[in-house]
Amino acid sequence: MTHRIWIINQFANTPDVPGHTRQYEFGIFLLKQGCKVKIFASDYNLGKREYLKLKFPQLWQKDDIQGLDWNWLYATPYKSNNWQRIVNMLSFCLNLFFIGLIKPKPDLIIGSSPQILAAFTAWILAKLRGAKFYFEVRDLWPQALIELGGKSPGSLQVRLLAWIESWLYRKSDRVIVIVAGWVNYVQERGALQVCWLPNGPDIDQFKITISPEEAKAQYQIESERFCLMYAGAHGTCNALETIVEAARLLEQSHPDKFVIVLVGDGPEKIKLMEQGTNIKSLEFRSPIPKTEISSLLQAADGLILTLKALPMFEYGVSPNKLYDYYAAGKPVLVSVGGAVNEEIQKHQIGLTCIPENAKSLANAIITLADMPLNERNAMGKRAEALVASAYSRKIVAQKLWNLIQEDL
Numbered sequence: 213m214t215h216r217i218w219i220i221n222q223f224a225n226t227p228d229v230p231g232h233t234r235q236y237e238f239g240i241f242l243l244k245q246g247c248k249v250k251i252f253a254s255d256y257n258l259g260k261r262e263y264l265k266l267k268f269p270q271l272w273q274k275d276d277i278q279g280l281d282w283n284w285l286y287a288t289p290y291k292s293n294n295w296q297r298i299v300n301m302l303s304f305c306l307n308l309f310f311i312g313l314i315k316p317k318p319d320l321i322i323g324s325s326p327q328i329l330a331a332f333t334a335w336i337l338a339k340l341r342g343a344k345f346y347f348e349v350r351d352l353w354p355q356a357l358i359e360l361g362g363k364s365p366g367s368l369q370v371r372l373l374a375w376i377e378s379w380l381y382r383k384s385d386r387v388i389v390i391v392a393g394w395v396n397y398v399q400e401r402g403a404l405q406v407c408w409l410p411n412g413p414d415i416d417q418f419k420i421t422i423s424p425e426e427a428k429a430q431y432q433i434e435s436e437r438f439c440l441m442y443a444g445a446h447g448t449c450n451a452l453e454t455i456v457e458a459a460r461l462l463e464q465s466h467p468d469k470f471v472i473v474l475v476g477d478g479p480e481k482i483k484l485m486e487q488g489t490n491i492k493s494l495e496f497r498s499p500i501p502k503t504e505i506s507s508l509l510q511a512a513d514g515l516i517l518t519l520k521a522l523p524m525f526e527y528g529v530s531p532n533k534l535y536d537y538y539a540a541g542k543p544v545l546v547s548v549g550g551a552v553n554e555e556i557q558k559h560q561i562g563l564t565c566i567p568e569n570a571k572s573l574a575n576a577i578i579t580l581a582d583m584p585l586n587e588r589n590a591m592g593k594r595a596e597a598l599v600a601s602a603y604s605r606k607i608v609a610q611k612l613w614n615l616i617q618e619d620l
Contacts, residue, residue, distance in 0.1 A: 224253035230499035326351035393528030412603030427511035441512035446478030457570035521567035
């Protein structure tokens, strides 16, 4: 029997553009199992802050991407986290609802956050179309609004989103979490069938032959400098100001020894570039397609992940970029806290720092640079082994397929 599956995530991407590709990779895997898969995503790319396919007043375009029925939906543009972002979300939901009503009936709809309103719209479509519904939790909304956005827990917006969150936990056929530590969190709020399917890369994409020296030449990074790299979103939660200030400290103590490259885009990038003015060892670069990430990361001697010191991150986080770092076979420097730091220490695949502490990060960078090359390479090999055993996208996709077979 052919299963008809819809995957809905406003920020889903194909590999030729910047951003995560979890939905694309799941879709390709499910196609190989004989499913018919439709993916619904916004054409307004979060990384580039521009439309890729649609021209207004066009509201929808369907592409055939290696057999995937990919539906690009119009959503209004936004540049920062203000009222325009709310309109962006609502416009996507409205478009999704009407397009979803005219499509042939699915057997299963997977609604994926962080856009929880889109997930709620996906649940409504599942009920109207008589389909099973999985809620994939990629961010803890509205808790993120409270801790990151400074919203009051008693505000109308937060209370409404908390009600939607609880409703989805209770009414979904399954709740999928990307962080093991979130299982108890969602169960306490009413979720019954909960499974952990973490983020992770397609490790085959990281089986490349380019050497670090060749990669540095290709991406115009001075070969004699010790290169640290961050590749990902430039948002409030990413705490990239910590990296900027660490670069300032390193330039003062070790001029001409280091170069720190930040690749990506986001609402905080302009502010960060202003903060980093006159730091010669700090570079900001535009986002690149997912297909290039494996080559780019080979140019780094170490890879950095920072996040804000927030209580909700103590439950754990599952950043795509971290598992890309593992797959690249490079030592990682994490300034996160909680479960991520514990994983790095347990498997000896890098160094950990105090969250939002530039001096701690700068000291860790110096320590890593002073290590013998064979020790750094050993860290990278252990990271590769960990991602292959626990976070490979093929392993995770197979677990999803097992759930679908059980339910359908």
